[in-house]
Amino acid sequence: MNKLVKGLLSSKLVKSSFWYTIGNFFIKGISFITIPIFVNITTQAEYGLINNFTSFVSIFSILVGLSLNAAVNNASFDYKEKINEFMSSVLFLATISLFSFLLLGNIYFLFSNNFFDLNQMVFNLMILQSFATFVISYIQAYFTINFNHFKYLFLSLVSTVVNVLFSVLLMQTLFSYDKYVGRVVGGTVSFTFIAVVVYLFIMFKGKHYVDKKYWKYALRISMPLIPHSLANIILSQFDRIMINSYLGPAAGGIYSYISNIGIILSVVWMSTNNAWVPWFYGEMSNENYLTIKKVSNYYLLAFTTVAIIIMVVSIDLARLMAPQDYYSGLALVVPISLGYFFQFLYSLPVNAEFYEKKTDFIAIGTVASAGINIGLNALFIPRYGIIAAGYTTVFTYFLLFVFHYFIAKKITSRQLFDTVKIWSVVIFVSLFSAMLHFLIDYIMIRYVMLFIVLGLLGLYFIKNKNRIMNEFNS
Structure with missing residues (x-):
């Protein structure tokens, strides 16, 4: 096991991922510490308006900067x-x-x-x-x-x-x-x-x-990425604007607060993706396709492990960091975290499209998903409230992942990722998330379930450490 750890730590990809993750968590940690400050010194309406402004900044940073x-x-x-x-x-x-x-x-x-x-x-x-x-x-x-x-x-x-x-x-x-x-x-x-x-x-x-x-x-x-980036913002931010419109700024404030808690998983994704992209571009330019497929399997497994830990812990963080007025949104932690997980999944094939400069396909998929998201939000938010926005976003990110997965395969004319492993993980995380949804108020059961899963993953790594070492360094 020590040999495996030393080998992984010597990898440029792993070292970059480590520093990006540690650094971004430290940075986001500052933002996290301030969440209770902003929540407590503003009303729910003011907090909703602030996050509404932030959503517009996200949209116009793409338009003004032309992506x-x-x-x-x-x-x-x-x-x-x-x-x-x-x-x-x-x-x-x-x-x-x-x-x-x-x-x-x-x-x-x-x-x-x-x-x-x-x-x-x-x-x-x-x-x-x-x-x-x-x-x-x-x-x-x-x-x-x-x-x-x-x-x-x-x-x-x-x-x-x-x-x-x-x-x-x-x-x-x-x-x-x-x-x-x-x-x-x-x-x-x-x-x-x-x-x-x-x-x-x-x-x-x-x-x-x-x-x-x-x-x-x-x-x-x-230019093709402007509609893609805008559609991404719509997927991640426009639901807040629609909640403000349909349910008022107080509901928008609750949704924004839970979204800010759920962003922990997004930090991990952005950090690892920052390290993955230059490594992936280098391997693609050297035509090391088998290496990409092998390493992506462990990237997938590692991110999945982190994702389920964060899903469980975030529920209790959300409960600790705000007044009880925000507790009505606790159930949103699960779908918001699951949405970020599907963001991670779709980034794998999208990076291949970026490398091949086929940005038109990226825009088509994201714009279509954003349109579906707006339609579903318009249909379900007035009926079911803020919880609907969480699950409509999960569904549209899932569609986005499926679309890009097959498009990337067509563009590159090869199978860069392991289909069986990816779909196995999708099924597992979806089932795990569904169980968490019904266990929001059962702390002990949630953590027992988490420790069982982590124990099984640990046994897998110990049993296959030599093969993992050889594949990672091949």
Whole structure:
């Protein structure tokens, strides 16, 4: 067993995954600590409005940035010697987009008093924070593909700490009369300050601004991904907007709180995916398809193990971190966590589509799933409340996974992943989640069930340690 552990720890993929996960958990840990603060210093309605604003930032960071950060991975291989020039030129293109949105948005306010309950000031702050978010994600994409996990984590840490501290300060002082606006101003100023530093760094390093060759290359990859990215936001965020609309901001606040608890599993997925992508791209470029298939099996098993642990623990975290007013949403922890699990699953084939630059297929699948999600939410949220939003999202992420799994196989003309193992895991996690749903209030039974599953997984690893070692290092 020691030999297996040492072998895994020597892997570049595992080391990167480890640091991304540890670092992101530390960063998200700061956000987690502040959840009770924000929940307790705001009303449910204010908390719902804050998360509604955050949803719009997620949407417009894609629109304003034209999803250009998606081109960085491929450009790092195709323009390896001129990547700095590429980065500065494409960022300048995004800057033109920013001013276009500011101009058009303020023209819109000549004819209307609000934009989805955002007044003109909040709208402009939202556009600025969206662009700042894009700039930060733009350079983080460069850090990720080059295995610069410490730079990635440092930037994430600074962004999180400055954002949280400045927002809380404003909410308790200058904007104590309107904590919603205080949170909006605090987040915008914090992210914009950091984005300006990053922006100047990229521009001075590249010193290249208008280049149609780079622009065409980036837009060819990114433009099909705009509907894909927007559809992803709809899948993960638009349910909050619909809950606000159908059930009111108080219900939106409860749903947002549970979603923020469920994001633990998303952190693990994003962290491991940040390490997986550069490794996967490297193995694909070297045509090491058998290695990908073998390693992906253990990646799948490891993530599944973490997922079931987080599902069980998150239920009790949600109970501990908020007043009883939020307990009505506890049952949402299971579907929200399961939704993130299917996000992880669909990212496996999607990464193959990204590598092959077949982004059109990515957009088609995600847009279709988002449309289904909106339709199901419109049908079931008014009837069954916020719990419906959790399960409609699970269903649509499952459809998304199935679609991309078969599309990736067609595009690459090969079976990169083990179908039998993947579907076995899907069935197991689905059954485990169904049992958890009925055991929300039975703490002892939940943890006994978890320990039994972990014990069986441990026996499997011990029994097959030599084979696992040989496959992982082959």
